[in-house]
Amino acid sequence: MKNSPFITWMTWALILGMFWTVFSRVSPDQPKAQQDAVAKEGFTAPNFTLDLLDGGTVALSDLRGKVVLVNFWTSWCPPCRLEMPAIEKTYRSYKDIGFVVIGLNLTAQDSEQAAADFAEEIGLTFPIALDRDNAIGNLY
Incomplete structure (x- = not known):
């Protein structure tokens, strides 16, 4: 055929x-x-100091000795929207024993207003740091 x-x-x-x-x-x-992406024993994360969405600042070096999750996000990122409620729930469950979350908004790719609206919509209670020039996002 x-x-x-x-x-x-x-x-x-x-x-x-x-x-x-x-x-x-x-x-x-x-x-x-x-x-290479896995932190090695003795590795120290690069320090940063950023403004917070609610005023004030946060410096990673001030949190030395605590368990810290730095979560990079934008309001328009679908995976970020999916993971944020679970991160918030984990933060609320463990914050009293020293677990710290810094929600690091990549503000250069977003906006402060969009970050604030997103944080309110989800009900985020952990600190939201603003990476206005993407310096920290690029550093990590």
């Missing part, structure tokens, strides 16, 4: 598409990149 040129072309397009999908997602450096 003779295949039509269309079916032959579609078969090759499908095969090439599958190869492209598989090989475009596999990076030979991926395991090393993931390994």
Whole structure:
């Protein structure tokens, strides 16, 4: 039985598409990149001091000795919107034993008003730091 040129072309397009999908997602450096992203024993996170959404400032160095989660976020980020309620719940559960969350808004990619509206909408009670020039986002 003779295949039509269309079916032959579609078969090759499908095969090439599958190869492209598989090989475009596999990076030979991926395991090393993931390994580099893990904090090592003795590693000290770079310090920063930022203004807070509600006034005042926060310095990471002032929190030394505590368990600190620095969460980088924007109001328009779908994964950020999904994770924030769980982060807030965890913060409320453990803040009395020294767990600290700093919600670090990448304000250069967002706005202070959008950050404030988002924090109010979700009911965030942990400090919201404003990275107005993305210096800290780039540092990390």
